[in-house]
Amino acid sequence: MQTRAAVAWEAGKPLSIETIDVEGPRAGEVLVEVMATGVCHTDAYTLSGLDSEGKFPAILGHEGAGIVREVGPGVTTVKPGDHVIPLYTPECRQCKSCLSRRTNLCTAIRATQGQGVMPDGSSRFHCEATDRLGSNTVFHYMGCSTFANFTVLPEIAVAKVRDDGLHQSNGGRPRQGRAGHHRSDRRRR
């Protein structure tokens, strides 16, 4: 499918609204229609070029809320129509970190997330306009990429909103945003 997104082509340049191709969710992934997104210092930090992990072109944005529209094979915890919050720190409930009882910084997909791709190593975003760079890949950002009308996330990177907290109860906008954080919360390998 095609959708519109604010693409960060390169560090220090303004975001540009583009039509991009979004590939459907693969195994263990979900397609989410983003209903609202926040703008965080961390997005600006990466766009500035100071973020050593920053990759371009990318669809920034990591604080948002949306509705699941499609799920890939094997997805069991959410279904189309569920309202969800994308999580830049997922919760797989199985990795060493999740089971340690000493941290909630899940490490299951951190390596690929830092590289701007899904856990299988590829991106779901492509844009013809990137041909000038020799590749039409547009990278994911912090596992979320909420500056798009549709985004693809790993199943473990969405939190289902309780049915009594649905977005439309507030005119289509999500309720109170999550507490702030800094990208430095993430530990690097």
Ligand SMILES: [Zn+2]
């Ligand atoms: Zn943030």
Ligand SMILES: [Zn+2]
């Ligand atoms: Zn985990």
